[in-house]
Amino acid sequence: MPACLSPPRPAGLALVNIAVGEETPSPALEAFGLSKSFGPTEVLSDISLAFARGEVHAIVGENGAGKSTLMKLLSGHLEPTKGALSLGGERIVLRGPVDAERRGIVLVHQEILLAPHLTIAQNMFLGRELRRGATLDDRAMNRRAIEAMRALGVEIAPNIAVERLSIAQRQLAQIARALIAPHEIVIFDEPTASLTPVETDALHRRILEMKAKGVAILYISHRLNEVKAIADRVTVLRDGKWIATRPASALEPVDMARLMVGRDLLNLYPDRSPRPSGTPVLEVADFNAPGYAAGASFALRKGEILGFAGLIGAGRTELFEALLGLRAGRGEIKVGGRTIRLHNARDGMNAGIVYLTEDRKGKGLLLQENLTVNLTLAALDRFSNGPLIDRAREAKALDEAIVDFDIRLGDKNRLAGELSGGNQQKLLLAKMMLLNPQIVVIDEPTRGIDIGAKQQVYRFIAALCAQGKSVVVISSEMGELIGLCHRILIMRAGRIVGEVEGEAMTEDEIVVHATGVGASAAAASTARRA
Amino acid sequence: QQKLTIGVSIPAADHGWTGGVVFHATEEAKALEKQYPGLKVIVKTSPDGAAQANALEDLTTQGIDALVVLPHNPDELTDPIRKVKSKGAFITVVDRALRDRSIEDLYVAGNNPELGRVAAAYVKEKLGGKGDIVVIRGLPIPIDEQRVNAFNEGIKGSDIKVIDSQFGNWSRDDAFKVMQDFLTKHAKIDAVWCQDDDMAVAVLEAIKQAKRTDIKFVVGGAGMKDMVKKVMDGDPMVPVDVLYSPSMVAVAMDVTAAGLVGHIPVRGSYILNATLVTKENAKDFYFKDSPF
Amino acid sequence: MNEPIQSVRSSLWSRVDLGAVAPFAALAALLLLGTLVSPRFMSVDNLSNVLTRSAFIATIAVGATFVITAGGLDLSVGSMAAFVAGIMILFLNGGLIENPVLLIAFGMILALFVGALCGLANGLTTTLGRIEPFIVTLGTMGIFRSLVTWLAQGGSIVIKSSELRSAYRPVYFGDVFGAPIPIFVILGVAAIGAFILYRTAYGRHVTAVGSNEEVARYSGINVTRVRTITFVLQGLCVAIAVIVYVPRLGSTTSTTGLLWELQAITAVVIGGTRLRGGVGRIWGTIAGALILEVIGNIMVLSDLVSEYLIGAVQGAIIVIAMLAQRSLSRTR
Amino acid sequence: MNEPIQSVRSSLWSRVDLGAVAPFAALAALLLLGTLVSPRFMSVDNLSNVLTRSAFIATIAVGATFVITAGGLDLSVGSMAAFVAGIMILFLNGGLIENPVLLIAFGMILALFVGALCGLANGLTTTLGRIEPFIVTLGTMGIFRSLVTWLAQGGSIVIKSSELRSAYRPVYFGDVFGAPIPIFVILGVAAIGAFILYRTAYGRHVTAVGSNEEVARYSGINVTRVRTITFVLQGLCVAIAVIVYVPRLGSTTSTTGLLWELQAITAVVIGGTRLRGGVGRIWGTIAGALILEVIGNIMVLSDLVSEYLIGAVQGAIIVIAMLAQRSLSRTR
Numbered sequence A: 001m002p003a004c005l006s007p008p009r010p011a012g013l014a015l016v017n018i019a020v021g022e023e024t025p026s027p028a029l030e031a032f033g034l035s036k037s038f039g040p041t042e043v044l045s046d047i048s049l050a051f052a053r054g055e056v057h058a059i060v061g062e063n064g065a066g067k068s069t070l071m072k073l074l075s076g077h078l079e080p081t082k083g084a085l086s087l088g089g090e091r092i093v094l095r096g097p098v099d100a101e102r103r104g105i106v107l108v109h110q111e112i113l114l115a116p117h118l119t120i121a122q123n124m125f126l127g128r129e130l131r132r133g134a135t136l137d138d139r140a141m142n143r144r145a146i147e148a149m150r151a152l153g154v155e156i157a158p159n160i161a162v163e164r165l166s167i168a169q170r171q172l173a174q175i176a177r178a179l180i181a182p183h184e185i186v187i188f189d190e191p192t193a194s195l196t197p198v199e200t201d202a203l204h205r206r207i208l209e210m211k212a213k214g215v216a217i218l219y220i221s222h223r224l225n226e227v228k229a230i231a232d233r234v235t236v237l238r239d240g241k242w243i244a245t246r247p248a249s250a251l252e253p254v255d256m257a258r259l260m261v262g263r264d265l266l267n268l269y270p271d272r273s274p275r276p277s278g279t280p281v282l283e284v285a286d287f288n289a290p291g292y293a294a295g296a297s298f299a300l301r302k303g304e305i306l307g308f309a310g311l312i313g314a315g316r317t318e319l320f321e322a323l324l325g326l327r328a329g330r331g332e333i334k335v336g337g338r339t340i341r342l343h344n345a346r347d348g349m350n351a352g353i354v355y356l357t358e359d360r361k362g363k364g365l366l367l368q369e370n371l372t373v374n375l376t377l378a379a380l381d382r383f384s385n386g387p388l389i390d391r392a393r394e395a396k397a398l399d400e401a402i403v404d405f406d407i408r409l410g411d412k413n414r415l416a417g418e419l420s421g422g423n424q425q426k427l428l429l430a431k432m433m434l435l436n437p438q439i440v441v442i443d444e445p446t447r448g449i450d451i452g453a454k455q456q457v458y459r460f461i462a463a464l465c466a467q468g469k470s471v472v473v474i475s476s477e478m479g480e481l482i483g484l485c486h487r488i489l490i491m492r493a494g495r496i497v498g499e500v501e502g503e504a505m506t507e508d509e510i511v512v513h514a515t516g517v518g519a520s521a522a523a524a525s526t527a528r529r530a
Numbered sequence B: 001q002q003k004l005t006i007g008v009s010i011p012a013a014d015h016g017w018t019g020g021v022v023f024h025a026t027e028e029a030k031a032l033e034k035q036y037p038g039l040k041v042i043v044k045t046s047p048d049g050a051a052q053a054n055a056l057e058d059l060t061t062q063g064i065d066a067l068v069v070l071p072h073n074p075d076e077l078t079d080p081i082r083k084v085k086s087k088g089a090f091i092t093v094v095d096r097a098l099r100d101r102s103i104e105d106l107y108v109a110g111n112n113p114e115l116g117r118v119a120a121a122y123v124k125e126k127l128g129g130k131g132d133i134v135v136i137r138g139l140p141i142p143i144d145e146q147r148v149n150a151f152n153e154g155i156k157g158s159d160i161k162v163i164d165s166q167f168g169n170w171s172r173d174d175a176f177k178v179m180q181d182f183l184t185k186h187a188k189i190d191a192v193w194c195q196d197d198d199m200a201v202a203v204l205e206a207i208k209q210a211k212r213t214d215i216k217f218v219v220g221g222a223g224m225k226d227m228v229k230k231v232m233d234g235d236p237m238v239p240v241d242v243l244y245s246p247s248m249v250a251v252a253m254d255v256t257a258a259g260l261v262g263h264i265p266v267r268g269s270y271i272l273n274a275t276l277v278t279k280e281n282a283k284d285f286y287f288k289d290s291p292f
Numbered sequence C, D: 001m002n003e004p005i006q007s008v009r010s011s012l013w014s015r016v017d018l019g020a021v022a023p024f025a026a027l028a029a030l031l032l033l034g035t036l037v038s039p040r041f042m043s044v045d046n047l048s049n050v051l052t053r054s055a056f057i058a059t060i061a062v063g064a065t066f067v068i069t070a071g072g073l074d075l076s077v078g079s080m081a082a083f084v085a086g087i088m089i090l091f092l093n094g095g096l097i098e099n100p101v102l103l104i105a106f107g108m109i110l111a112l113f114v115g116a117l118c119g120l121a122n123g124l125t126t127t128l129g130r131i132e133p134f135i136v137t138l139g140t141m142g143i144f145r146s147l148v149t150w151l152a153q154g155g156s157i158v159i160k161s162s163e164l165r166s167a168y169r170p171v172y173f174g175d176v177f178g179a180p181i182p183i184f185v186i187l188g189v190a191a192i193g194a195f196i197l198y199r200t201a202y203g204r205h206v207t208a209v210g211s212n213e214e215v216a217r218y219s220g221i222n223v224t225r226v227r228t229i230t231f232v233l234q235g236l237c238v239a240i241a242v243i244v245y246v247p248r249l250g251s252t253t254s255t256t257g258l259l260w261e262l263q264a265i266t267a268v269v270i271g272g273t274r275l276r277g278g279v280g281r282i283w284g285t286i287a288g289a290l291i292l293e294v295i296g297n298i299m300v301l302s303d304l305v306s307e308y309l310i311g312a313v314q315g316a317i318i319v320i321a322m323l324a325q326r327s328l329s330r331t332r
């Protein structure tokens, strides 16, 4: 065991040692001593790994461990500072992502990279359009886009502009886009971060099909159960260094977590406080978000954690955006028994409700600004003396946020866009908590954040409740809803269709409500479509 | 009573002089309509040559019996005006002669080359045939070229030297800057010719600011009322002005109307002199109510 | 899960259509206004005049649609037009070729060549030099304008031979089946533009580059080339406009094409193209150019407004047209 | 992990600094060029002339920095200046107040009020009407310009009383401790502008709105209000420019302020502000305005270039300055 924890010696051209007992399949892609520095900061050091055909190789690690960076090196999006690659036994130098794609290496980015004004089909075939003579063959592209999406278990019109899609739909479109290219090595960087179990299942089935065809698959996820289920081998990174590579069969999620964070992680979810029975702080009656959600009625009690479950497109995000005045909606909202109207985010903040968006890049953070600016943006009046911003107080707030939320960064003057995904999420949390809200609506609170950070976020949510605040958690990860919430409402096609509580909070029960059919039937129907 | 229509197409008021043109044209239109019942006068302004060609087409569409046109650029507008003529309208060209002179029935103009010549003659005489002067030009279009060429022709043979020349675009602000820089650049300037009173205002201001005494006088042009007033009051910096009155458009309209309604034979050329306005005759050219 | 998708799709369709239809609706409203204001407005002569003269701006604006869709901007088109026209006329005056028709044909080819070259210069400076297209084309605007002034030595450049002039005249004044030739030019340029933008891979790439440059780059699109070519297309469109323009006025001066850039951009934006790139509408642009021309025409035909205030009314109408368009597309 | 932190910070700092320093470097290079080209260039008189007359564009451009940083654009500033000046002079000519100093003071207040109002009109039309600022301000540009022409009846609007003129003259021509008053105006406006943009919550919001409107909205920022106020600030800056402008020539005409909008935007962009919003640099803008004025000054002082080609050289210098700046900030 201790031998495995130390990184392998850089072996030059020699066959890289991997501590796997069984016979090693012939490597499709190999990395030799890869290092990457941004400026003087080395974020990845001396990584040597081999990826085999017909194998799902998972990479796990904390936020900022360097997973995405490694994947970008393997797919030509970044050039390594040191080290080399070989493909099918031959040394290669990747000259950009296009070159990599030509060699059969495709990357599904962690971040959504689609042109917002183009349609799904147009994005999928961007740069490799199908033509008939000189003209584009849009009919064929649309058809194949539908097929590609269907293979992932989604039905969606291919001629909708991407800017009109939800994050999850964009994620699926992006996966489909990668998979229509001819591929031998497919890298998934957190493909399921915004997917619900049903879509995740469909994706996994698709991955198994590819695996059967001899494709090498690299898979990054913070959902360790998922990793356990799908991966053949698991590599763990920490602080840019290789920690271990083991067969998945020999590694339980707990072990992965321990290797990732370097210590034992006990109890992912905090102890649940007893279900509060006090007066409701938020009552919503017959609320509509035209086009997305209708007839929503529910109440949130003081100190309660209320979950919202549902499939992609169920309308959870839109319901709450409308409630908070961020998009059109109507219906009755009572806060603390008083009927109020919220016209914009500020109204909500003044009433003590904040909403943390699921789209942290598009709606949550100013990627081109530094951390301080982002942190204090929503609560700037608390950092001002008259009109003047108190920079010293801002700096202090940043220091506190970095500690409180365990934001891992190389340097405080970094731009928000340079943080790893999980750390961006923590920054967004910190930003909204500065408003000291009574009611917090968190949309996908742990999207893309590592298990250690998740534990922190859960603790944080529990602590909010303990202080008598109330939290709504919208999540596609049922495990976390079940582990965290007092009560879960389930939405389907824009309506609240079910409520589970206590013992009834099981994945099966939720899926039944969310799909409208029995769990097995739902799985079967996705299977048929795929 | 027969219905007759005169169309008047002139440049938009983009600087002082054209502003004067627009003023005189609109005033004259009212006067003519009062004077001749049944006569309709339509005045249209255009910001540039292409727009003026459009306006001519539109006037033709409306049906006009005579056209009074002060073309932005006569070279450009020759064909469009020819087209109006081919519909049978009486054509009066003002100020800027067309390339094909057979198109016009009546030509009323100030005299651009004459403006340059008169100014040159005055400068030559006043400086005693010797001195360094600077020239501030208008916009790079043919009128400016004619004036400057004639001016240069006029000072030929004397010891008067044009030590610098720049475009001031017939704009006060640009002329101010150019003059400031001239004053920095040249230690001694005897006189300034800037061919336009709008620019002359700015030139005087720049000289005043620099507190320079070497400049003996400034010759502008066009007959702006403030400048004529200065001449009248004997301002030593503005001893003269060279007339190039925007009221020529009114003259043209008047004659055209007389020809059209009164059937007086008016064909031919009417050239208004580029009269030198001096202290003596200034009061004849001072129109208190004109905006220009 | 099927119902919401369906409903999104149908509402999407109706919305897209309205957005594209809006400029035409505005145009129709203006036509109505014109009819009310002047009985002569709806005459064939007047309408054909308006259509014919919109040819310059419409043609240039088609090029601008490409540049803007790709996230660029070209302020130099007006002075480029003057410059190309100057070169063309000087060539015609050179009289290297006896046959006037052949001479004119070569003159046209030269114009296209010079236009493309000017566009290329703009394009390469912005893309390779990585300078804001606003600044680059503001610079070249000054450069082209100065070059014309210099070529004309402050005066104007005129086609000297009257034989040549009359041989060339029909390109603007002539008609085919009763419709003026410039109308065919507009239709031709727009049709080709629409074909390129909507039906070819290049057009798709133009939109992608304007929508998200980084995504385009990751998709293997040569962003530099795509952007540069939009400027070349713009140059070609300017040249085509010049080819139609020269026979109309037979000359060019340093004031030719002044403010055409603003008109072209306005036509593009009124037509529904996104000023920040990513959405381009060729036919909307044509409608936009017509709207501008019709407004001017109505102003001249009507006697409602004092001469001094025409600019104000035109400005107000443009803003109102956009407002109407917005409210139209917002009601879905 | 401490050492890398330090070094990253220092490289970041140097990058930021170079970006901000670049326009000043370009300005310095131009000053050097000027010194080489003409011995008189570096004279106190000349430099103070250049500084003084850059006051208008610099002041207006400070306002434009706000508008552009928030993701807007204002094309109407030039004609707004003419309009505000017209109103102000008409008020002064009205002579409602005996005391000339008091009259002028009230005239200034009126100018500020009218400027703010014009800006408000621009702002509300773009934000509430949700129309591209490009189109709105193109419209109001025509409207203001027309109104001036109408007020002046095509001519010029002149301060009639010579007593008033001489009372007002010092505001442009006067000096304090040997430095012309307009220089203090530039410094004052820039300092206030920089204070607002960098040190106040409102300034932070302006940047946020221009950087990503959605993020700003989700952060509870009233995007409409922030944007509208940038236009009002722009109007106030225009009014301040007018207050300095009017005493210079004591008049306004329909050509006053022509093309100032392009100059102001150019100054802003040269100064390092991002044309698409999100990054604003007030001091860079001032450097940009000076660069423009210095280029013009060098052109006239030197005898290198034919008067016909001055525009070309100016255009080229601007592009080259930007190129130099880019390569400077790319090498970090």
Ligand SMILES: Nc1ncnc2c1ncn2[C@@H]1O[C@H](COP(=O)(O)OP(=O)(O)OP(=O)(O)O)[C@@H](O)[C@H]1O
Residues within 6 Å of the ligand: A038, A043, A061, A062, A063, A064, A065, A066, A067, A068, A069, A070, A110, A408, A409, A410, A418, A419, A420, A421, A422, A423, A448, A449, A450
């Ligand atoms: N362009 C960049 N410039 C500077 N630093 C960067 C850049 N991109 C990434 N980093 C830094 O490199 C480190 C690794 O980032 P990376 O995105 O690879 O993490 P990750 O393991 O994918 O994390 P997550 O799980 O949060 O996605 C982080 O500290 C991040 O801040």
Ligand SMILES: Nc1ncnc2c1ncn2[C@@H]1O[C@H](COP(=O)(O)OP(=O)(O)OP(=O)(O)O)[C@@H](O)[C@H]1O
Residues within 6 Å of the ligand: A163, A164, A165, A166, A167, A168, A169, A194, A291, A292, A310, A311, A312, A313, A314, A315, A316, A317, A318, A358, A476, C004, C005, C008
């Ligand atoms: N910008 C948009 N324009 C039009 N329709 C949209 C847009 N965004 C989402 N939709 C549609 O709205 C519905 C609900 O959106 P969404 O998928 O965000 O719901 P959700 O329950 O929040 O799901 P999740 O957050 O898990 O993705 C879907 O039918 C989707 O197609």
Ligand SMILES: [Mg+2]
Residues within 6 Å of the ligand: A067, A068, A069, A110, A189, A420, A421
């Ligand atoms: Mg990552």
Ligand SMILES: [Mg+2]
Residues within 6 Å of the ligand: A166, A316, A317, A318, A358, A443
């Ligand atoms: Mg959602």
